[in-house]
Amino acid sequence: MSSPVRRIAHLDMDAFYASVELLRYPDLRGHAVVIGGGRNAAPETQPDGTRSYARLRDYVGRGVVTTSTYEARALGVFSAMGMMKAARLAPDAVLLPTDFDAYRRYSGLFKAAVRAFTGQIEDRGIDEIYIDLTDVPGDARDVAARIKAAVKDATGLTCSICVAPNKLLAKIGSELDKPDGLTILTPADIPTRIWPLAARKVNGIGPKAAEKLAAIGIETVGELAEADPGLLQAHFGRNYASWLAEVANGRDERPVVVSSEPKSMSRETTFERDLHPRNDRPVLSEQFTRLCMHVAEDLRRKGYVGRTVGIKLRFDDFHTVTRDLTMTVHTADGAAIRRGATECLKRIPLERRIRLLGVRVSALIPAGEQGDDPAPVQEEFRFDADPDEPAPR
DNA sequence: TCTGGGGTCCTAGGACCC
């Protein structure tokens, strides 16, 4: 049983948020620009058309870098870096707040442009997708070039695309020629183009796994491919070890998943200062309610109800704990969510200041598909019931 | 200079049931 060779593309927008901002503020082109930080203000345009931008050096707070332009990256400023550290590396960089509404608009534009080629698209977030091009006629490089042109046309933005036999290779490949890249990978390219790469480049090998690999002398994908299966199993467990061996050889059969239902929705917030569980109780309580109402609003807006409510606390020492509670009925009601969340909160000892508070609802189903009993059903007395048989459901 | 927010998936133990 052999399936035809697939043709899977991964498309990744180049420095997406930053590039969208440069469309708005073309005068920043060529400058080190950093997006992130959270509560900072947007630049003001003067009556004469000039704009004054905030500089990274003036930032105070707990935010992290969301994206940076390639000029800022050259100064060592990357995504997920603390803003205060970024400010030390690039004090003169321009700082812009994140504008998710704008990014979502451009995300919709580029995805619509790709959809003109095929509906076989898997969403991987705001700035990247997988595309199954197996049934799209034409030479791979040609199709990819046409998709890039269509994206550029629809958004004014560049992207990087790799076409490969599977998602694993396509994902790795789209990074190889960034920005504005177009990469084609075949199985024959694995030894030359994949094996020299750091193991960390594989989607699914994160910082922890990379560190553990390094500890047993494995730095590259090629070294991983040569590794003794027994050694891998001893360090990573059977499932992860066999997955590592597969990906190191470029094997991946995962399909492009065109649609999926959300599993959970959550809201969380990091406070500007760590809050004391007793002294700051009013603020905490107010924020707690706000988060519950926010999640409820998200659920209703998207048309879901959930049955499991969970909370997350991060303390001043960064230790994070979660609690959750499964209810008897599904809900999207803020007050019901808050009641569940409060039960969860009672199970956490509060002995340190609180840095982060989060509320999550999971076990989601589309609203309207509730099979929940409208009211508790009374057990019916049956004089003929066999006491050893379970009651009928 | 302490490290965001929104997700998914996996593991593992215990409860509970047949």
Next chain:
DNA sequence: TCTGGGGTCCTAGGACCC
């Protein structure tokens, strides 16, 4: 008498990704 063996649900934590 040393006490099976699955399957599923619930809960907590952690790795990872964008």
